[in-house]
Amino acid sequence: MTFLSATLLFHSLLSGYDEKFQGLVSTWFILMVIVIVVCFFVSEITRNYSQIDKLWSLIPIAYGWITVAAFPSVRTILMALLVTVWGLRLSYNFSRKGGYNIIPWKGEEDYRWKHLRENRLLKGRFSFGLFNLLFISIYQNILIFLFSSPLLMAALNNERSLIFTDILAAGFMLLFIITESVADNQLFRFQQEKKKPDNKDNKYKKSLKTGFLSEGLWKYARHPNFASEQAIWISFYFFGVAASGKLINITLAGAVLLVLIFAGSTIMTEGISSKKYPEYAVHQKEVPKFIPKLKS
Numbered sequence: 589m590t591f592l593s594a595t596l597l598f599h600s601l602l603s604g605y606d607e608k609f610q611g612l613v614s615t616w617f618i619l620m621v622i623v624i625v626v627c628f629f630v631s632e633i634t635r636n637y638s639q640i641d642k643l644w645s646l647i648p649i650a651y652g653w654i655t656v657a658a659f660p661s662v663r664t665i666l667m668a669l670l671v672t673v674w675g676l677r678l679s680y681n682f683s684r685k686g687g688y689n690i691i692p693w694k695g696e697e698d699y700r701w702k703h704l705r706e707n708r709l710l711k712g713r714f715s716f717g718l719f720n721l722l723f724i725s726i727y728q729n730i731l732i733f734l735f736s737s738p739l740l741m742a743a744l745n746n747e748r749s750l751i752f753t754d755i756l757a758a759g760f761m762l763l764f765i766i767t768e769s770v771a772d773n774q775l776f777r778f779q780q781e782k783k784k785p786d787n788k789d790n791k792y793k794k795s796l797k798t799g800f801l802s803e804g805l806w807k808y809a810r811h812p813n814f815a816s817e818q819a820i821w822i823s824f825y826f827f828g829v830a831a832s833g834k835l836i837n838i839t840l841a842g843a844v845l846l847v848l849i850f851a852g853s854t855i856m857t858e859g860i861s862s863k864k865y866p867e868y869a870v871h872q873k874e875v876p877k878f879i880p881k882l883k884s
Contacts, residue, residue, distance in 0.1 A: 605744070612658040612743055616651055620729050623647060628725040634693045637701040637720060640728050642687060645678035647729075651736045659743035662750050667739055667827050670761050674820060677765060681772045700853070703860060731849065735821045735842030738828030745831040757826035764823060767805065768816035774804040775813065799865040808880035810871065811854055815878035818847050 602610045627639040652668030682688065686696035701724075710716045774792075778801045781790045795801045805812040821843050828839040854877065861868045 608658065609744055612655060613740060615654055615658075616733060616740070619647070619650060619654075620733050624725050624729045627729070628721055630693045631720055631724065632717060636693060636695070636697050637724055638687065638695065638697045639693065640724055641682065641698055642692075642695065644728075644732065645675040645682065647732050648736045649675040651733075651739055655739045655743050659746045661742070661746050663742045663748070663754060663827065663831060664739065664746070666750075666754065666758060667742060667824070670758060670765075670824070671736070671739075674761075674765055677769055681769075681776070684776065699860075700856060703856070731842065731845055733842075734839070735824070735846050737839040737842050738825055738831070741828035741837060741839050742831040745833075748831055748833070751830050753826055753830035757823050757830065760823040760826075761820055764816045764819040768813050768820065771805045771812040771816060774806060775801055778803075798867045798871070800861055800868055800871065802871055802875070808875070810858070810875050810877050814850050814854060818843075818850055818878070821846050 602613055605613075623640075623643060627643070631637045631639045648671045649668075652664075652671040656664050656668045679688075689695040704710055704719070705716055710719050778792045778795055781787065781792055781796060782799075784790075785796050790796060792801060792803050795803050795806075809815055825840060825843045828837055829835055858868070858872065862872075
């Protein structure tokens, strides 16, 4: 009944738009619901709660090219191409850490889900199952829908030509994809070196002593990869600004909620690191979380 009510509300909100745009948004909505259902049931059956993690980098690509098919323009094609570059790079990074498997529902589970299962409030099949339904499966898919929504704004204003704001958004998005790639590569190499700490060719010898990465980009921010990911989607939001002609529009919700989820995720991640590594508390005081200091 709740789903039916949500569907009726969804269609009522679209009633003022033309049928083609309604069809596009409905396609997004149907895809989102399918992914929610699949992720929930597969994760509950297999007890591997990283099913949405496998699709996180792929769903925006699907949204992008579905939008291009319905409303082709220079802006929507540019946006879809950038999202594809972002998504394929992130998928590669997830894959090399063992996230994907030839059997689709298998693969390495994110360590944070394992940690959350030990939380006293979430212990038990029912409690964690409810968390899986509401947060992992439903909320995260809604979040993906929302931070991808500048594509819908571009489709809604498909007649508007490309402007300088689009070029700036594309440039910054590419810049942050590069910085995220560098940060992820440094972290991956460090994790590989932790498995063979006696190797003479180890690059991150200082970090190996403390147990956590504090060199390369990680010398300037504690989470340069997380910072870059947030900046990518904040940049992406400005395509919607260019398309709508409004600095503040409804698609800002996606970027804001993404920043909030990273804030919460980082608190948990750093809590785990603080327990494992005695020197991490000093590192927290000396190095900013996301935004590097201009002066030391």
